[in-house]
Amino acid sequence: MDTLQYKLIQLLFALPSFTLIFFIYKGIRAGLQNSGYSTESQKKISLYFLSAVTLWIIFVSVLSLKGFFLDFSTTPPKIFIVLIIPLITTIYFLISKRTNKILTAVPEEWLIYIQSFRIIVEILLWMLLLNNLLPVQMSFEGRNFDIIAGLTAPVIAYFCYTKKKWSSTVALVWNFIGLALLLNIVIIAILSMPTKLRVFMNEPSNTIVANFPIIFLPAILVPVAYAIHLFSIKQILLKRKGVVS
Secondary structure, three states, X not given: OOOHHHHHHHHHHHHHHHHHHHHHHHHHHHHHHHOOXXXXXXXXXHHHHHHHHHHXXXXXXXXXXXXXXXXXXXXXXXXXXXXXXXXXXXXXXXXXXXXXXXXXXXXXXXXXXXXHHHHHHHHHHHHHHHOOOOOHHHOOOOOOOOHHHHHHHHXXXXXXXXXXXXXXXXXXXXXXXXXXXXXXXXXXXXHOOOOOOOOOOOOOOOOHHXXXXXXXXXHHHHHHHHHHHHHHHHHHHHHHOOOOO
16 A cells, blocks of 8 residues: 555545645634624634634544554454444534524535535545545445436535525535435445444455544544535524524
């Protein structure tokens, strides 16, 4: 895995992760400004966000570089840590009423346009497949159809919100479909790991996601995808109820 092409894939996996974090940070700042938070509160919340994300990146990076996540002998495997912590964090902010004020102040299309990053992710997975580092079922040549969400995101955002030609119901349904597509590949990825749960026995098994910086896929990219879907759904429902910032 020391080839020049693999090093390029590594770099390309890191770039979308940090780019996404930057855009999410900008979105949070915009939401804070539009919802009337004081300058001091905006700085404090933004600092909390950046600090938490930085600590998470350091935590995940150090453990992956030490090979911690490559141990698939435990049940559940150690890599589940990077799946569970973001999920708990997302649920916490999703059910928190404090999030509503910021969420309703963020333009609806932002939460949909950003999902187009999944096109890049799927291309990177395909590149791993071509290098025999990923099982075929985890790419769009196999059972992974998540690229559909990325390709349709700009269309949904444009017609539902930029041009306002389609109802927000279309965006709502699209979000649920996007979640289903994501859940599909997450399940396939888990069932492709060399654990007692393994169903897909073809080689290679799914161990590449435990390596740095590919670990950013389950630790950052996947959580961002489902979190934004969930927040978009909540935003649509809040605005239908007339809850505005």
